[in-house]
Amino acid sequence: MLTTDDFTHFPLQMWEKVLSKVKKAVVFMDDKCAEALHWSGGAALLLEAGARNLKEFSSFEACAANEPKAVFVVSTLLKGRTIDIIKDIISLSHFQYCVVITTVAHSVHLLANNVTTEMESNPVFEQFEEKLCEWMGNMNYTAEVMHVPVVFAPVSQQLLLTPMFAHLFPLLSPDLESINAKRPEKKRFGSLVDVDVHSLPVELQLEIKSLAAVLNSVFEATGTREESFAVGPMSRIIAGELANHPQAKNRRKTAPNKASIIFVDRTMDLTGAVGHHGDNLVEKILTVLEPLPGHVTDVQVDMLELTSLQRTPDSQTTLAPGCLAQTQSTAAQSLWEAMLTNKHKEGVMEVRRQLVETASKEKLPIKMSMGRVTPEQLCSYVQLFRSSWGSLENHCGVLQLGLATAQTLRHPSLPRWDACLAFERLLLQALGDSDFPAVLRQLLPLMKPCGGEDSAASGSRSRDDECGPDELILLLTYLYSLADEAQPTDQDTEEEELEKLERELIGALTLVITLEPQLSPLLQKLTVSSLTRTFPEQNAGSRGYLALNVRC
Structure with missing residues (x-):
């Protein structure tokens, strides 16, 4: 079984x-x-x-x-x-x-x-x-x-990620133009659905075949014959490569187990990638904390709370960061699973409960408190452990997860999460009642430097819950991915109005970006990649990894 x-x-x-x-x-x-x-x-x-x-x-x-x-x-x-x-x-x-x-x-x-x-x-x-x-x-x-296919990151008991294929991204319309430009006119593809693996650039072919070989290794090791389903052009190509893998035919004849594997192009669900609807503690942690250097699936956790050092401008470079991956401690693994699967409020409560329980076991002088969980409360619990090196070492995994939660709850960009969620709900409701230009026009008032005209002149931000350029790009992506849901109108009139409105939006968004004192990693990636990249590697707001979901 x-x-x-x-x-x-x-x-x-x-x-x-x-x-x-x-x-x-x-x-x-x-x-x-x-x-x-x-x-x-x-x-x-x-x-x-x-x-x-x-x-x-x-x-x-x-x-x-x-x-x-x-x-x-x-x-x-x-x-x-x-x-x-x-x-x-x-x-x-x-x-x-x-x-x-x-x-x-x-x-x-x-x-x-x-x-x-x-x-x-x-x-x-x-x-x-x-x-x-x-x-x-x-x-x-x-x-x-x-x-040896050591490519999977076992993030939880139910989830494997493939960070090695983080840059593998579905084909888009500009890619079709690039592919057709190298083919005779009579043999050009009419749509992305018609594209086959042999027409792709060699580097992309090798990447797809490598992924298919990795998946085949999984099914070989588990004695599984798979039934593949694909949603999207790139998924169809990958599923086809897995089906045609040289070793797959013999395996499917003799494998005792069955499983279904569903390939889904990330572009088939852009609202899921850029939306703020997930009421999950881990999703918020991954969104607001800085990535761990060289990683796409983990973040840095500031460990200064566990020391007696005073915070200085150089403190981030003198102390090794913590992380979310906790594989040594059973208690930390249990807490991580709860944070990953429970709703935000339940996850935060579980973090507090485990910190209190752990401190009590170590006979640390902890003061119980009820009601709303605050980041200051969590940090006070964590700081108790720095007086006992043995306790700190034994429970370092739980402490890192506790600090990650506290640092997320007090992060200045977290209020923007709720603001974006509210905007997304309004936009979704408006799409059912209005045409697309009318809905898109609702974003224009947001296209301004945070804090209004005074802060625009100084380049500063006065309100944490106002949308910055990153959030504006995510909202635009969210809205365009749902454009077909808008009420239909006269096509010629809509196209003319839409073109004029988009020029206004581009100008307003450009002004917001140019007034930023420092570009975020997302903006740096978008501005550089728009000039140098032929095949898109990462969608705005997406963490860029391929998840393997298996239904047995």
Whole structure:
């Protein structure tokens, strides 16, 4: 009988293959693999398995003469820059044993090297093993190259994320124009639905085939024959690649379990990506706190409350941030699940309850308080633990989640969440009663620097609940994604009115952005990517990861 546990255990099973190779080795790992490890036990997992050290996958890293073994864990093809970095590290070290683990299947390596015939052996990996020995300086030294799909981040018992495919994004209308521009006029596609995988850029083809290979590995490990459903052009292509995977046909003949997998293009639900309707504590934490450097699925938690240090302008750079991923403590895992699945109010109450319960177990002088949970109250509970190093160490996971909650509740941008939710409800109601230009015109009064004319001159904001440029972009995306729901009107009149109104909106939004003292990461990404990107990588407001939802 297939259960969700079979899928959530898969990431740890894959990491066990890596752990079997790291004894007495220095491990070099790129950011994407490190993020997957982050949710599966972190660096402690490698060190407990016997690894001597964990280093960044960089040409500026190397090992001493007394460190003869290296393990490289990468999320990329063994080509180009990846090979250069491995060669640089080996050349600066004294290795006698090298293991290279890539998350990209050998079948994808064959395609990347223009080899189309199926082979029983792994020639690309075997050739690279010879190269490793050559770089180590002795062909009798040991080299191993293998594929292990350590791509999933097990965020909870019910949810796996794939941060390695964060940039994989559905096709849009401009992409169709780019694809057709390279095809003969008679063979151009009429719509995105007609596009096939072979017409896509090679890099995108490799990414899709790599994802299909990863999904096939999951179903192989769980003995599952899948039934695929797709919503959207990109989802249809990915589902087709999974169905046509060389190893999938034999697996589906013999697999004892059944499961349905539903692929959905993110663009099919933009309101879900940019809306503020989710009454969930974790969603708000992920929205307001800064991302953990190098990560797309976790945020930084300020740990200063757990020390006796005074806050200074440099405090953020002198203290390592906390995070949401807590895999070592059962209590922290339980609290995380509650924060992820319960409503906002229930999640906050559970955070307080667990902090009080934990402090009581440690016999800390805690004062009970009822009523509304405040960030000051949560911080006062957390600060009790800094007087006892043992208690702090034992319950660090729960404390980090408590601090994340407190910092979110007192974050200056949180009032904007409620303001955006109110605007979205008004816009949704108006769409059912008016034509689209009339509804769009309701956004014009919001297109002003926060705080009014006085603050516009100074570039400052006087009200935290007023919408900034990020929120305005999200509201525009939300509204345009629901444009078809508006009341119909005379098409020619509407187009003329809409064009004039959009020019006004563009001018007003441009003014708001130019008056910002500092652009947010979202605005920086949008302004840069609009000039340099051919295929969109991330939707405004979307965290950009692909979730695997399996219905058994």
